[in-house]
Amino acid sequence: MLVSEIDVISPLDLDECLTILSREGIQHRLLAGGTDAVVRMKDGKWRPNVWINVKGLNELRYIVKKDGAIHIGPLTTHSDIIRSQLLQTQADVLVEAAREVGATQMQNMGTIGGNIGTASPAGDTIPALFVLGAVLEIRSCNNKRLVPIEEFFIGPGKTVLRQNEMITNIIIQPQEKNEIGIFQKLGPRKAQSISIVNVAVNLIMGENNRQCLGGKIAFGAVAPTIIRAKKCESMLKIAPITDDMIENISKVAWKEVMPITDVRASASYRRDMASALLHRGLYRLMRRWESYES
């Protein structure tokens, strides 16, 4: 398929979009911000017959609280997320992750739906969505289903999404007052870089000094999909998260990951970096928690 032969259809609303998606016999792909799509088209990897341009579907661009949950439309841009008061106070880890996507230009164009849709093991918002217990609403012309984000990815670039489906809503659990999160990223440089390793952490803190009642930890870029670090998570509740304890927890991280070697980093470095980022993240998180308390 030559680029000049590809059609672009811009549906006016979600229903029209779903109708186009249900057309059989043509290869189509959604185009949101295009920051992944155009790059892959140029590389000759994504050359559908039709781009379904959804960038203008404002009905899918929202951040609202509904029935105790936060709903985020898939066309919400990273910049929208960064600027959202609601997310800043009740989903801090997602805001931090969005801030680490590329740089301002990418944040203005790129969407959270696109980040999930690309299904890169290095996608930065995904670990944050993991620790916030995100559930994806997936729709086709005549069906709607809910899929927990942890069940959505099959492998790099592969998801459970069918040809006629799209993500229409991302539902996360807001953080309570005693919840606190952080996102840490290691890339080859500070901006415009693909994660070598990233990690998102969300903790539920108790009454006592550095007491943790539980939490979630998710790593990116160290396995075929984002993964939860369940061994580390179970250690969170053993004892107060002192600086010594942080070291103990982060030392275990390498056991959770199965990274590969590529041009960006070796597997062994990635393995060590899982520990390093968790160390750095927990340390910073505890400092921040203490500054809130005092």
Added chain:
Amino acid sequence: MKAEAKNEKGNGGNTPFTWVGKRVRRIDGPEKVTGELKYMTDYQYEDMVWGKVLRAKYPHARIKEIHVEKAKSLPGVIAVLTHKDIPGFNGFGIVVPDQPVLCSDVVRCTGDAVALVAAETSEIAEQALGLVDVEYELLEVVSDPEKAMGKTSPQLHPDGNIHSHVKIKNGNVEDAFQEADLIIENTFYSPRQMHAFIETEGGWGKMDEEGFITIKCPGQYAYRDRMQIARALAYNPERIRVISSPIGGAFGGKDEITVQIYLALLAMHTNGRPVKIHYSREESVVAGMKRHPFKVQMKTAVKKDGTLLANRVRAVGDTGAYASLGGAVIALAIEHSCGPYKIPNVDLEGFCVYTNNGIAGAFRGFGVNQVCMAIETHMDMIAEKLGIDPVEIRKKNVYHQGEVSSMGHVVKSSVGTHKTLEVAENCDLWKNREKYKAEASEPWKKRGVSLATSFHGIGMGIGLPDYGAASIELLPEGKFKVAVGCEEIGGGNSTVYAQVAAEMLKCDISNIVVVQGDTSQTLDGGTVTASRSTYTGGRAVATAAPNMVSLLTETAAEMTGVVMEKIEWLPNRIVAAGETISYKRLFDYLYEHRRKTKVEGHFMLPKEKEEIKGSGGAPHHLYGYLTHVVMVEVDTLTGETDVLRVVSIPDAGKVINPQGLEGQTEGGAVMGIGYTLFEDVLIEGGYHKTRNFTDYIIPTIRETPIIETFPVEEAEESGPFGAKGIGEVVMIPIIAAIMSAIYDATGARIKHLPATPERIYNAIKQLKEQEAQPAR
């Protein structure tokens, strides 16, 4: 000019200048920042045609057959060309033209060009490339320069794989190593840096009905590009016009031919339609020039008191498939391999070696970067071992003007190293370094402060012609058109030329129009490379200006009948016995009398008389000097390094434009940071692993530290108003300074660049493991 400069000194050396030494705003600034000025590759023409280049499929292979029929018959294809369609000499190369324009028998790297296509759209051209069927027979790939030098390696060129071998020997290193109190020996590896200019290689070719060819293609030496085009086309160079200015960036990467010959060849087959080639970033990565990766082995001997005794150096540079300027790069590296110091006993040799790893050529610093990191690291290691202050040990060993350098020649031109070190030692960052180092923000973050010094030859060295030329023309509206061959590729030399002209002609800078890089409008004044364009071009303008002054003074005298002595040359006007005569009136008079309104200035760069035997062109007559002080912060958990502060202390001679100088020191510092911490084009088995800017990491604004510039102005007699060149050394010592600062922060010495987080992390880890082992 020289006379006038001397006058100024005679007047006490503090004559106030109107333009020189002032923060004059760039004359090309507004149109560049507003985007009004277009990149050449952004032009569009209605009847345009797209050109594309077919690259070799393999890094080393014999071509058995090339079939073009299918490609030719694709609708929309206008021309498909192979080596058979080259009318003249099938080769190019600045020194040895060993690179085929289009390969005929063997391909030696994946950047090699095999065929050219012109088509109605870029997509059709791309498709046509896929239809050119080349039959290859694979040959063994030469990827390791050391192995390439061995007898068993396949030979890539008739004279073998060693393109050049330079050797400099002074004194007796063996004896010196015997009597030394301390000997330091190390091996250093440096990366294959990419120029990463903003505009990739590209341009336009057009042939008119009369067979006149115009090539618009950003470059660094229009006249030489024209010569190389003419040679390949077997065409009268006078019937070719090359326009090579004023935008795009180059850093040495457009010194050699890029696409000019392809454009000219295609233009001969498109029925007068303009043809455009513009590389994608991916194609530029594969086909473009790179900096030579080096392996440098160095052994340095010193006395207890810090006096340098001997230096032995063996440097091997990977020039890839073709020579381009590789031989000169190795020669310059060896000339600079002992730093700006006086070492009595030296044994230095360098090899420029062919491999199938792309192509390497000119790049800002030209070999000096790779050796500076070795000698300066050694200086710091020695200082530490002997307990001497890093500034003191350098001050002790630097050569001064009139002293003998490590090359064994007397340095007659100005030398600012000592002064730059004094400024370094007294700058805030160095004086208060312990305080700043203690201010790291988190427990695992460690800070280090270090300095390093270096130098860089200005101009071509011995053996190559080196001259400057400029013309100044009085225009009908009374403006002066200053034409200099040296291109404006972003460095700001156009503003320098305008300042020099305005100063000498005593007119407002808005009255100067600068034209550069166009064979139909400028004289041949040499390259914009080798830190030479301010010095050489500026001096040529300064040589032309008095000729304009005489022409107009004589004309004014003739017009008014006032004697020459009574003609006053005042700011923005000429006054003859009280009567003001405008430039415009002078033009009108000259025009009416059919007289020329244009003058020229020519300048030969001063050279040393004797070449150091075996050195390949050393020494230079003139060098620019610079000291860098840096502070880094290393995250010891991850190995990430942040350069927080940089102090750049150049000896540029007289600074013509402080703002322009800062443009260089800041850009150079950032490029040096990229070289040291991030950049490397990875090639394995002749194939590029680095594809584009996704994996080729260059610094962004977030990696850009606070950069301060404190120039030391050691005036150089031969330069315009005492100026020297600075365009390259601005990125050199910072490399070694960062390496040492990482050591200062963490105790880990990185000798293999780039110092990526992974390399630094592993070095720290190794250190910890060593420390954990019980002492034996």
